[in-house]
Amino acid sequence: MKKSIAILLVLASQAIFAQYPKDYFRSPLDIPINLSGTFGELRPNHFHSGLDIRTNNVEGLPVYASADGTIIRIKVSAFGYGKALYIAHPNGYTTVYGHLQKFNDKIEAYVKEQQYKQKSFEVELYPSTLKVTKSEIIALSGNSGGSGGPHLHFEFRDTATEKIINPMAFGMNKLIKDEMKPVISSLMVYPANDSTSVNKSKNPVSLSLQKQVDGSFLASKVVASGKIGFALNSYDLSTNNYNKNGIYKVVSYVNGSPNFKFEFDTFAFDESKHINYFIDFSRYKKLKQRFQKLFIKESYPLSLVSGNTKDGFLDIKPNITYTYKIEVFDYHGNKTIVNVPISFEKDTNATVVSSKGNYYIKTKSDYNFEFEKTAIYLPVNALYENAYLNISEKEGVLDIENNFEAIQNGLTVTLDMSHLSEEEQKKAFVGTVLGLKLEYNSSFRKANKVSAKVKAFGKYKVGFDNVAPRIYNPNFIEGSNISKLSTLSVSINDALSGIDTYNAYLNGEWILMEYDYKTKKLVHNLKDGKVVSGKNDIKIVVTDKLDNTATFTSNFIY
Incomplete structure (x- = not known):
């Protein structure tokens, strides 16, 4: 039935x-x-x-x-x-x-x-x-x-x-012509918990793949005890196009019975943020490799996988031989198959190589940690799984250390800025420490505190930006005749908080300038018909996200 x-x-x-x-x-x-x-x-x-x-x-x-x-x-x-x-x-x-x-x-x-x-x-x-x-x-x-x-x-x-x-x-x-099968570049097997061992390890293990006569692949043998899961790194090619594109569908089987599936047919925009739990996030953080997990450790609202009635794990028990099969499809029906032989073997010597933190975070609770100069608030479901975090403060720097867990809902970081004057506080922000640099986070200030909602672990300290953006490299010389030009352009840049607004005025009237952040260019099309014959005065005003303002003025003949 x-x-x-x-x-x-x-x-x-x-x-x-x-x-x-x-x-x-x-x-x-x-x-x-x-x-x-x-x-x-x-x-x-x-x-x-x-x-x-x-x-x-x-x-x-x-x-x-x-x-x-x-x-x-x-x-x-x-x-x-x-x-x-x-x-x-x-x-x-x-x-x-x-x-x-x-x-x-x-x-x-x-x-x-x-x-x-x-x-x-x-x-x-x-x-x-x-x-x-x-x-x-x-x-x-x-x-x-x-x-x-x-x-x-x-x-x-x-x-x-x-x-x-x-x-x-x-x-x-x-x-689209596509007669090429998807490529599985890597396959990993994962112990589901600390009581599971895989190939004499309690950590994820990479499996080798050997191509068979029929075109399928045979993975190296897995010996395990307890619950295990798999993840793969794969891409798709098409005829006359060797760009490494995404795959369409993956289905796994255990001894012939369907075990897990995902396919990219449809999803909602607000689901897209769950990608970091869909993949092996820790491996992505360390190696920039995206392994798609064929299991669900904790349920989460991603329709791509929520239709599965099983969690995708295999419970490896004595006296049973398992064959795990993975089928990877592109939309044109081209298919790559991997078979993984699995048998039971208890390994009492395998040890867990992992780091514990000083705070254990449960997903169904919220937490507020306050230190001398810093604080962090984690809402309910901040993480997808219960996990340890290392949270500490040193010399006004808040350090939230964990390279393994994906964040589901943002964390609120609050930093003390009482050491700054009232005017300086208006230019303060929560900065992410990246080596010797600070990265700006949109921040709000209240009563000697500056806060920001962040979506990543890391180090945070008070940043300060009172430097105006740069406006430079106009494509005309002041006072010159530009009648042979089709556009007016300048370059703009801000080294810290980033460009916020840009406005240009020709002879006192606002004119349209198109902004391309990749080239740092502001460009006005002279076909807009805003220039007049003879002398024209131009003013360009650029502000950054902390309201530092730069003004460029010049003139030209048309």
């Missing part, structure tokens, strides 16, 4: 996913589709929410509306998706186009009007009358925002719920 119910649930899941329209949407680009990023791919602190489509290392390719629809959101930011369009379609789905260079003339005119109205480069707009038709050019591809190189970010969402959906489900897989 249980087996029948499980089969029905699987079929229901497949039916739900199969009902996405396969031929409704077209490709957003008119070039062969090669990917530099896949849906659900493991990124720093988040899962990737769409497809990153290569644009052959160039900008300015036409971007097409994938179907008829209405532009419901336009966002322009120096970060994130940069210049982005959100199109709602009549069938209940929304497509998103990110890192654009510029919008089409109709959209560009609307956006620029709003930017001048709001006196801000960064805007978030919610129009309701901008209609587009399928195959209409809506923008040009670019490299704006947090992009690491020219490409188009393309994603699908459920319009009503905002849940993100794998674009491959809408037929995008047919645009």
